[in-house]
Every structure is written in C-alpha cells, then in structure tokens.
Amino acid sequence: MKLNPVVFREYDIRGVFEQDFDVDFAYQLGRTYVQYLIEKYAQPPFKVSVGHDARLSCPQIKKSLAQGLMDGGADVIFLGLVTSPMTYYSTFDLDVSGAIMITGSHNPPEFNGFKICLGKQTIFGEEIQALRKIMDRGVFAEGQGKETFHSIFPSYLSRYKKEFGTLKSFPFVLDCGNGAAGCIVKELFAQVGLNPEILFLKPDGTFPNHHPDPTVEKNLVALKEAVLKSKAVVGIGFDGDADRIGVIDHTGEMIYGDELMVIFSRAILKTTPGAKIIGDVKCSDRLFQDILERGGQPIMWKTGHSLIKEKIKVEKAPFGGEMSGHIFFADRNYGFDDALYAALRLCEILSQTGKTIPELLEGLPKSYNTPEIRIDTTEEKKQSIVDRLKQKYHLASASYKTNLIDGVRISFKNGWALARASNTQPVLVLRFESDTQEGLNKIESEINEVVNPLL
Numbered sequence: 001m002k003l004n005p006v007v008f009r010e011y012d013i014r015g016v017f018e019q020d021f022d023v024d025f026a027y028q029l030g031r032t033y034v035q036y037l038i039e040k041y042a043q044p045p046f047k048v049s050v051g052h053d054a055r056l057s058c059p060q061i062k063k064s065l066a067q068g069l070m071d072g073g074a075d076v077i078f079l080g081l082v083t084s085p086m087t088y089y090s091t092f093d094l095d096v097s098g099a100i101m102i103t104g105s106h107n108p109p110e111f112n113g114f115k116i117c118l119g120k121q122t123i124f125g126e127e128i129q130a131l132r133k134i135m136d137r138g139v140f141a142e143g144q145g146k147e148t149f150h151s152i153f154p155s156y157l158s159r160y161k162k163e164f165g166t167l168k169s170f171p172f173v174l175d176c177g178n179g180a181a182g183c184i185v186k187e188l189f190a191q192v193g194l195n196p197e198i199l200f201l202k203p204d205g206t207f208p209n210h211h212p213d214p215t216v217e218k219n220l221v222a223l224k225e226a227v228l229k230s231k232a233v234v235g236i237g238f239d240g241d242a243d244r245i246g247v248i249d250h251t252g253e254m255i256y257g258d259e260l261m262v263i264f265s266r267a268i269l270k271t272t273p274g275a276k277i278i279g280d281v282k283c284s285d286r287l288f289q290d291i292l293e294r295g296g297q298p299i300m301w302k303t304g305h306s307l308i309k310e311k312i313k314v315e316k317a318p319f320g321g322e323m324s325g326h327i328f329f330a331d332r333n334y335g336f337d338d339a340l341y342a343a344l345r346l347c348e349i350l351s352q353t354g355k356t357i358p359e360l361l362e363g364l365p366k367s368y369n370t371p372e373i374r375i376d377t378t379e380e381k382k383q384s385i386v387d388r389l390k391q392k393y394h395l396a397s398a399s400y401k402t403n404l405i406d407g408v409r410i411s412f413k414n415g416w417a418l419a420r421a422s423n424t425q426p427v428l429v430l431r432f433e434s435d436t437q438e439g440l441n442k443i444e445s446e447i448n449e450v451v452n453p454l455l
C-alpha cells in the first residue's frame with residue numbers, strides 16, 4: 001500500500017490501520033529503528049522493549065514490528081499488553097537502548113500507531129522525521145536478533161508499593177474504559193491499601209462501553225453515575241493506553257486537566273518552593289496565576305506529551321501537565337506521563353487531607369470557559385484557519401497580545417482564545433475563557449466569525 005506521510009506526526013507515528021499504514025510499514029519501521037539506533041549510538045547489539053495496548057490490530061502489528069527489529073539485528077524484549085507508561089518505565093528498569101509502544105492512545109478503534117523512545121526519552125519533531133528519512137532511504141542493517149518475553153508487572157508494582165506504602169482508604173471509582181489500564185489497575189491500587197469500584201476493567205479494543213478519552217465529558221457518563229450512586233469522593237478515568245487522566249468530583253462535576261494541575265502544583269510547591277511548573281497552551285490563565293501567587297515559576301509550553309516531557313527535563317521542573325490530561329511528575333517519579341501514577345498521587349492527597357476536590361481548589365477564581373473544542377476538518381484546513389487567525393490578530397493588529405509557540409493564543413482584556421492544529425488528527429482545536437459569561441460569549445463569537453467560513 002502507499003504510505004500516507006501524515007502518519008509521521010509531531011510526537012509519534014499514528015494513523016488508521018490498513019488505510020494510512022499496514023503490517024509491512026510496521027516491519028519497515030522495525031528495520032528503520034535499528035538503523036536509527038546505529039546512527040545515534042553506533043554500538044550494536046541493541047535490546048528494544050516492545051509493548052502494545054488492547055487494540056485488535058496490535059498483535060499483527062507487533063509481529064511485523066518485532067520481525068523488522070530482529071532482522072535489523074536487535075533483540076526484542078516483548079512486554080505484552082501493557083500501558084504506554086509501563087513501556088516507558090521499562091527503559092528505566094531494563095537494560096535497553098530504547099522502546100516502542102504500539103498504541104492508538106485516545107483515538108477511535110481503527111487507529112493505531114507507535115510511541116518511540118530513544119534511551120529513556122520519547123522522540124518527537126525532527127527525530128520523528130529522521131525515522132522517515134531513514135525509511136525513505138531504504139538502507140538498513142542486517143542481523144539476526146531474538147525475541148524474549150519479560151513481565152514488567154512485578155517491578156512496576158513493587159516500585160510504587162515502595163513509594164506510596166499504605167494509604168488510608170476512602171470510596172472512589174475508576175473507569176478503565178476497556179483500555180490497557182485494566183491489565184494492572186486492580187493490583188496496583190490494592191497493594192497501597194485502596195479498594196476502588198472499577199468500571200469496564202477488561203481490555204477490549206472495540207471499546208464497547210464508551211470511547212476511551214476521559215477528557216471528553218460525554219465519555220464520563222457511567223463514571224459520573226457510579227460516583228453519585230456510591231457517594232464516592234472522586235471518580236477517575238483513563239484513556240486507551242493509560243497516559244491520560246480524567247476526573248469527576250464528588251458532585252459529579254468534571255474537573256478539567258488544568259484544574260487538576262492546580263491541585264498537584266499546590267502540593268508540589270509546598271515541598272519544592274519556587275519550583276518551575278510547565279503547562280501547555282490550552283491551560284487556563286488561572287493555573288499560571290495560581291502558580292505565581294504561590295511562589296512558583298509558571299511556564300507555558302507547546303502541547304504534546306513528548307514536548308512537555310522534554311521541557312520538564314530542560315527546565316528541571318518537578319511537575320507539568322496538559323489540559324488534555326497528560327500529567328508529568330519528575331519530583332518522585334521519572335518525568336513521563338502515567339495516568340495510573342497521577343491517580344495514585346491524587347488519591348494520596350485526598351487520603352492525607354480528607355478534603356474533597358472543590359475544597360482542594362478553594363481560592364481559585366471563578367471563570368467561564370469552554371472545554372477543549374475539537375472540530376473535525378482536513379489536514380490542510382486546520383492549518384489554514386490557524387494561519388488566518390495569526391494574520392488577523394498577530395500580523396495585522398497591534399491591539400492584541402498573542403502567543404505563537406503552538407498555534408495562536410490571543411489575549412483579550414477579559415479573557416483569551418486559543419486555536420491550534422492537532423498533531424494527532426485532522427482536527428482544529430479551540431478553547432476560550434473569560435471572567436464573565438458575556439465576555440466568553442463575545443470572545444467565542446468573534447473567533448468563530450473567522451473560523452466558520454473556512455471550515
């Protein structure tokens with residue numbers, strides 16, 4: 001099949017299986033990755049850990065990918081069905097040169113793809129394009145690697161049992177969404193003394209109960225109902241590969257990713273005064289102001305799990321996150337996004353303080369905002385719309401303060417607007433916020449006057 005070049009995205013490789021890429025591509029990617037390691041390290045032999053999520057296409061993709069790695073001369077350490085964070089964890093726990101996670105993340109069932117680590121770091125940007133160039137060149141190393149299976153579960157469980165010990169139990173609900181979280185979540189929480197109600201535990205790549213994205217409110221209906229029925233303190237949802245978290249408070253209200261970051265950043269700043277904290281461009285002004293008021297150093301950065309991870313490393317920040325529910329701890333953890341770990345950190349705060357989510361957010365100014373608005377369009381249109389907004393608000397007017405680090409974020413007197421092109425789908429992402437409902441309506445209407453005619 002002819003490869004759709006759009007699969008080489010900003011921070012991973014992803015598309016519709018058997019439409020944008022196929023098993024032959026997975027094989028070629030395996031060969032490409034070994035050649036990439038040679039050009040980076042120049043010292044084979046290599047060991048590469050490989051895991052996959054619950055999607056139905058994963059076994060055949062894994063088989064071809066592993067064969068490509070072995071034909072390039074690398075040894076494959078197969079982790080089986082795991083979360084993306086468990087694959088990341090393997091780069092710290094095992095003697096490997098890198099890792100590849102086969103996952104479609106929060107995308108619909110027909111999607112799949114690859115999150116790729118060089119050493120302990122997830123590659124992005126130019127490094128993703130470097131893989132593409134090697135694949136296009138078609139010159140690969142030859143070898144005869146072998147494959148072994150390794151269970152990462154005992155080490156992963158032991159690591160977090162040691163960190164958290166035993167927490168005081170309280171009623172809460174978890175929603176695995178039939179994603180990869182179901183492979184370990186019950187054991188993980190039980191070993192720290194917690195016994196949550198768990199929804200949709202069994203991994204199932206058809207996602208029969210709801211779409212595996214817990215940052216979209218319509219996907220949290222069952223979780224909300226369970227929280228209210230059981231009078232739980234909190235409800236926590238995970239996406240398809242368990243690197244994104246969604247939260248419902250005890251009243252059934254959805255907590256946005258940046259509000260969750262307020263809770264975590266307040267806790268972090270108590271133990272690490274003056275710390276730098278990273279938030280992506282979709283996060284509320286309230287988050288950055290709250291960090292500043294508590295003596296921290298807020299840094300706004302580009303959206304993307306690999307980009308935030310890299311920024312945390314560069315800035316030596318103990319914590320960061322995204323509106324989309326990717327949460328990164330580098331104070332006690334490794335700096336990668338693990339929704340199960342973030343859930344444990346939230347449970348630790350709730351257990352130790354005895355407070356509810358609204359009580360933990362006390363003092364945060366009220367605002368009127370939209371969730372992340374995702375508009376399906378084309379690859380070409382999503383970028384042209386962002387460019388048009390840049391033209392109007394950044395290039396053609398001195399009346400507005402704009403931030404162009406990722407799309408365009410426009411500051412108004414009483415709020416802000418964001419427009420950016422998604423790096424994972426043909427989607428335009430918008431978000432709006434104001435200190436009044438009237439202001440929110442006005443900002444949203446003004447931006448939509450530009451956007452809607454171009455869709």
